[in-house]
Amino acid sequence: MKSSSPGRGRWLRYRGALYWSPPPLPCDRSSKTSLWHRQRLTRLWGNSSFRTKLTMLLFGSALLQGFVVTQAMLYAIDQQLQVTAAQTLHRELIYFREVLDRRHADHADLAKSMTHDLENHVHLDDASSQWDSLELSHVFDRAHQTLEVNFYLITDTKGQVIAQRIYELTDDAQRSAQTGLTPAPLVSSNNYYRFLDVKPGADLSGLSMLRAAIARQQPMSGNEILDGPTLERLGLAAQTRITGSAMTRPMISSQAATPLTAAETSTYTSTQGLVLLAVQPIWSNNQLIGTVVVGTVANRNASLLNEMVTGRVDYAGLYMGDRLVTTNLPTEDGIARAIGLPALVSVTQPHSDLLRYRYRQQTMLTMYAPLYDYRHGLGTTDRSPIGLYSVSQSEDKVRSWLEQTVKLGYSVAASLFLGSIVLALILAHGLSKSLRQLTHFAQQIGSGETHARVKLKHRGDEIGILAQELNQMAEQIAFQIETIYWAEQQSRQQASELEKTLQRLRLTQSQLVQTEKMSSLGQLVAGVAHEINNPITFIHCNLSYVSDYTQELIDLLTQYQQVYPSPPQPLKARLAAADLEFMQTDLKKLLASMNYGSDRIRQIIQTLRNFARLDEMGIKAVDLHEGLDGALQFIDHRLGKIPGHPAIQVMKDYGILPQVQCYPGELNQVFMHLLTNALDALRSSSVCQPQIQITTRQLDPEWVQVTIADNGPGIAPEVQAKIFDPFFTTKPVGGGTGLGLTASYQIVVEQHHGKLICHSQVNQGTEFQLQLPVKQLTLEKLSLEKSDQA
Numbered sequence: 001m002k003s004s005s006p007g008r009g010r011w012l013r014y015r016g017a018l019y020w021s022p023p024p025l026p027c028d029r030s031s032k033t034s035l036w037h038r039q040r041l042t043r044l045w046g047n048s049s050f051r052t053k054l055t056m057l058l059f060g061s062a063l064l065q066g067f068v069v070t071q072a073m074l075y076a077i078d079q080q081l082q083v084t085a086a087q088t089l090h091r092e093l094i095y096f097r098e099v100l101d102r103r104h105a106d107h108a109d110l111a112k113s114m115t116h117d118l119e120n121h122v123h124l125d126d127a128s129s130q131w132d133s134l135e136l137s138h139v140f141d142r143a144h145q146t147l148e149v150n151f152y153l154i155t156d157t158k159g160q161v162i163a164q165r166i167y168e169l170t171d172d173a174q175r176s177a178q179t180g181l182t183p184a185p186l187v188s189s190n191n192y193y194r195f196l197d198v199k200p201g202a203d204l205s206g207l208s209m210l211r212a213a214i215a216r217q218q219p220m221s222g223n224e225i226l227d228g229p230t231l232e233r234l235g236l237a238a239q240t241r242i243t244g245s246a247m248t249r250p251m252i253s254s255q256a257a258t259p260l261t262a263a264e265t266s267t268y269t270s271t272q273g274l275v276l277l278a279v280q281p282i283w284s285n286n287q288l289i290g291t292v293v294v295g296t297v298a299n300r301n302a303s304l305l306n307e308m309v310t311g312r313v314d315y316a317g318l319y320m321g322d323r324l325v326t327t328n329l330p331t332e333d334g335i336a337r338a339i340g341l342p343a344l345v346s347v348t349q350p351h352s353d354l355l356r357y358r359y360r361q362q363t364m365l366t367m368y369a370p371l372y373d374y375r376h377g378l379g380t381t382d383r384s385p386i387g388l389y390s391v392s393q394s395e396d397k398v399r400s401w402l403e404q405t406v407k408l409g410y411s412v413a414a415s416l417f418l419g420s421i422v423l424a425l426i427l428a429h430g431l432s433k434s435l436r437q438l439t440h441f442a443q444q445i446g447s448g449e450t451h452a453r454v455k456l457k458h459r460g461d462e463i464g465i466l467a468q469e470l471n472q473m474a475e476q477i478a479f480q481i482e483t484i485y486w487a488e489q490q491s492r493q494q495a496s497e498l499e500k501t502l503q504r505l506r507l508t509q510s511q512l513v514q515t516e517k518m519s520s521l522g523q524l525v526a527g528v529a530h531e532i533n534n535p536i537t538f539i540h541c542n543l544s545y546v547s548d549y550t551q552e553l554i555d556l557l558t559q560y561q562q563v564y565p566s567p568p569q570p571l572k573a574r575l576a577a578a579d580l581e582f583m584q585t586d587l588k589k590l591l592a593s594m595n596y597g598s599d600r601i602r603q604i605i606q607t608l609r610n611f612a613r614l615d616e617m618g619i620k621a622v623d624l625h626e627g628l629d630g631a632l633q634f635i636d637h638r639l640g641k642i643p644g645h646p647a648i649q650v651m652k653d654y655g656i657l658p659q660v661q662c663y664p665g666e667l668n669q670v671f672m673h674l675l676t677n678a679l680d681a682l683r684s685s686s687v688c689q690p691q692i693q694i695t696t697r698q699l700d701p702e703w704v705q706v707t708i709a710d711n712g713p714g715i716a717p718e719v720q721a722k723i724f725d726p727f728f729t730t731k732p733v734g735g736g737t738g739l740g741l742t743a744s745y746q747i748v749v750e751q752h753h754g755k756l757i758c759h760s761q762v763n764q765g766t767e768f769q770l771q772l773p774v775k776q777l778t779l780e781k782l783s784l785e786k787s788d789q790a
Contacts, residue, residue, distance in 0.1 A: 069412065085393070086354045089367040092313050092391040097369065099308040100276075100389075103296070107278035108221040110147045111294045114139055115280045118154070118292070133163075140165040143294070148193055150275075151234055153293035154282070157214055159205030162290070166235050167193035169300065202233035209374050210291060213279035217288055221278035222374025224295075225320060225386055228271030240273030240299040242323060242340045270340075274298040274320040274387060277374070299325040300339065308389075314397060315364075319371065319388035322347050329392070332360060343368065343388050356395070366392035438467065445474055533605050540598035547591045554584050604633065621659035624667070624706060624772075628652075628694060631671040638679055646690065648682055653695040657704050660774055666747045667772075673740040674708045674768050681712035681766065702774050709767035715760040723758060748772070 117139045140152050144165065154163040170193065204210050207230070213220045231237045275295045282290040298304055298318055305326050309316045317327035322343040329338045344355060345368050355366050370385035444452035453474065454467045557580070567575070632650060641647040675692065682690040695707040715723065724745045748756040752772055760766040 082354065085365050085395070086367070088312055089354065089365065089391050089393065092310065092316070093367055093369045093389070095310060096308045096316070096389050096391065103276055103304070103307070104221045104223075104278065106147055107149070107276055107294050107296070108219060108280070110143055110149070111221075111278040111280035111292045112219065113146065114143050114152065114292045114294070115282055117142065118282060119284070136163050147294075149294055149296040150193075150236060150239075151293070151295050153202075153204070153295075154290060155204055155210065155293060156290045157288055159203060159207065159210055159214075161200045161202045161204060164198065164200050164202075164234075166196040166198050168196050168236060169239055169297075170194045196235040198233075198235040202230065204230065204293070206230070209277055210279055210293065212374075212378075213281060213291060214288070217281055219278070219280045220374055222276075222377060223371060223386060224275050224277040224373055226273045226275050226295075231271065231273050236273065236297055237271060239297055240271065240325075242270040242299065242325060270320070270323060272320060274318065274325050276304075301326050302328070309391070313391045313393045315366075315392040317390050317392075319343050319347075319390070321387055325387075330360070334360070343390070345388070347385050347388060363395040364392050365395050366390055438470065441467075441470065441474075445477065451478065532601065536598055536601045536605070540595070540602065543591065543595050543598060547595075550587055550591065554587075618663070619661050620664055621661050622664045622667075624657055624660055624696065624704070625654055627664060627668045627671055628696075628706070631668060631675050632694075634672065635675055635679060642683075645683055646688070648679065648690045648692060650692045650694065653693065655695075655697045657696055657698055658774055660704060660772055662752055662772060663747075666751060670744040670747050670770065671706075671708075673744045674770075677740065678708060678710040678712070678766070682710055685713045687711055699771065704772055704774060706770040706772075707767060708770070709765060711765040714762040714764050715758070715766055716762055720758060720760060724756075 118136075121139070122135045136154070143152050144167075148167070150167055150169075152165040153161050155161050207224070207226070209220050209222065209224050226234075226240075228237060228240075231240050275297050277293065277295045280292045280294075281288055282292060296304065299320070305316060305318060305328065308318075315327065315329040317324045317329055319325065324339050324341045324343075327337055327339060327341075329341070330336070331338045331341075344357060344366070347370075353367075355368075357364055357366070368388050368390045371387035371389050372383060373386045376383050438454060441452060441454040453471050639648045639650060678692050682692070689711075691711050693707070693709045695709075697705050697707075699705050723741050725742065745756050748754045748770055754773060755769070755771040757769040757771070758766065759769070
């Protein structure tokens with residue numbers, strides 16, 4: 001360790017590294033000790049690895065926040081348990097009441113509909129049993145198709161039943177209500193009713209709702225309790241009979257989970273029935289003559305209960321007084337439904353709070369609501385409940401539902417955990433400064449800045465060592481990259497030169513082959529033309545003598561006939577058989593036709609010789625129209641109609657052109673390429689009337705233009721950019737080499753210093769414009785201009 005003079009700072013060595021320690025401030029011993037500990041901790045922290053620092057921050061913040069979140073989540077779940085259960089049960093009670101009201105409305109509508117049918121289809125003089133039984137049967141049938149209920153009654157104004165239709169739940173329906181204890185769904189949504197053959201005549205004068213409807217002369221609907229004798233007369237006593245244990249039960253606290261007490265030795269039996277009832281007065285001639293009564297017995301009616309429960313609760317029940325008349329709650333032994341079980345609260349003072357009790361080895365949560373009869377809606381003072389309706393659910397199931405909330409809480413905790421990691425990373429921002437410098441250095445090296453270096457020599461940890469190693473690697477990489485770069489540049493240059501040489505060689509080879517073909521074709525054409533020219537010249541020259549000799553013979557024969565008008569009979573017969581007059585006329589035509597044919601052959605021979613131009617190897621002043629006609633002569637056999645394609649029409653619009661100085665053979669080759677391409681394009685299309693248009697114009701005294709256009713499929717823009725490239729072709733394999741337009745471009749632009757322009761649009765045809773200078777002087781000027789530009 002090396003130190004400076006007293007009273008000044010000093011250098012400290014720790015783990016092989018030197019650190020500058022400033023002079024201490026004047027303070028007492030405790031302050032010095034505390035400062036020394038802080039400095040030591042600072043040194044330890046500064047020389048710890050980055051992984052250690054980051055790990056400490058991450059775990060510390062994550063554990064702290066995880067502990068806080070877990071405690072808060074458990075508290076929230078405990079509080080939410082009571083609130084969620086109470087809200088669910090309260091909503092189910094409201095829905096229970098709404099469905100019950102709808103059923104009352106359905107009963108009232110059905111009674112009204114039956115009254116309307118009676119008033120319109122049955123002869124009503126008074127309430128008499130003499131009404132048409134068939135029409136009454138139709139009324140009952142239509143009513144039962146609308147809504148399945150237990151009974152449809154027609155009474156007189158005294159409450160005596162004069163016509164009825166009674167249905168009872170079948171044994172299958174009652175058994176389904178008694179067993180099948182799956183909490184939800186309760187049973188099938190359709191009850192099974194059977195018709196009861198019960199004689200009319202029951203006395204319903206004791207029915208409170210019926211008396212009120214007759215007295216008020218208005219329809220009524222609601223809940224009503226029918227006594228045992230009335231149900232017996234209607235044949236429904238079996239469905240409504242309830243037997244259960246009489247149980248003593250204290251009032252249950254909303255907080256304590258008190259188990260039900262044991263059953264007493266006595267039993268409970270009820271023959272009354274809770275009925276959903278509707279009464280509708282019947283009028284005839286503005287006189288009340290009776291009523292229509294529609295009712296559904298709630299006892300053991302599982303289908304009615306199904307309509308009132310949505311399935312978000314486990315159990316529900318409908319009470320007549322304080323006894324269950326229909327429910328899906330099983331008994332303690334689990335083999336039947338707990339019909340006849342007493343309520344946990346008083347009918348006269350039902351609890352609106354959440355009640356908790358033990359039943360079948362589980363904690364149940366339940367809520368009750370009062371059930372009123374029809375008078376509750378009339379505003380009377382007698383509004384005592386006639387029963388209850390309740391909904392219950394297992395607290396264990398509620399807790400399982402709340403597991404979703406727990407999962408949500410865990411999600412929140414995970415989010416907070418991630419947030420703690422982010423927070424830890426933010427706190428470690430200052431510690432990661434060196435790492436960011438290394439990252440920036442690596443990016444510079446990756447982007448090609450091989451001269452960049454990282455400056456972290458003052459650090460003694462892993463990052464400092466890594467920085468030194470990276471600097472050395474950067475120097476080696478820079479050297480290697482430079483060496484590879486120059487080697488690559490040299491290789492690219494050599495490859496480029498080889499590619500250009502190969503391209504020129506292939507192009508030259510193809511041009512030589514093409515030139516040789518054209519030369520051979522020219523020699524062949526010239527030879528054929530020469531061989532044909534001699535005999536055709538002989539024939540053409542002798543045709544004039546044949547014509548003269550024939551005319552002299554005809555004149556001589558005419559004079560002979562004048563001198564000897566009556567030859568011998570054999571000669572006369574021979575002259576008639578020969579038809580001398582026809583022969584004289586037709587012979588002139590034959591000679592004229594032969595003369596025309598020989599002229600045509602001589603013209604074709606001259607065209608072929610002009611196209612070959614073997615006698616004109618240099619620049620000559622020629623007529624471009626002769627070259628165009630010669631090229632058309634070569635493709636004339638391909639213009640006709642073929643299977644699947646109509647004939648191609650060639651339209652020529654020749655202007656007045658001067659003699660153009662050019663290489664005739666090469667220029668004829670350009671005409672052949674352009675016309676052949678146009679013909680191939682038309683043959684590959686489905687144009688109804690294919691056409692090739694050839695137009696010649698003089699642009700100015702020094703330039704002429706030849707345009708060859710077709711109405712074929714056209715050329716796509718991306719293809720137009722490549723049509724003059726060597727070996728580029730759109731034809732199938734074996735259909736072309738891709739050198740036709742390339743050679744044409746070189747002949748027109750490089751040899752003749754002209755222009756070859758292509759105008760084309762898809763489905764609108766293609767047009768090639770060939771522009772040429774007229775005189776040799778113009779060619780020399782253009783050559784000089786291009787050499788000056790170069």
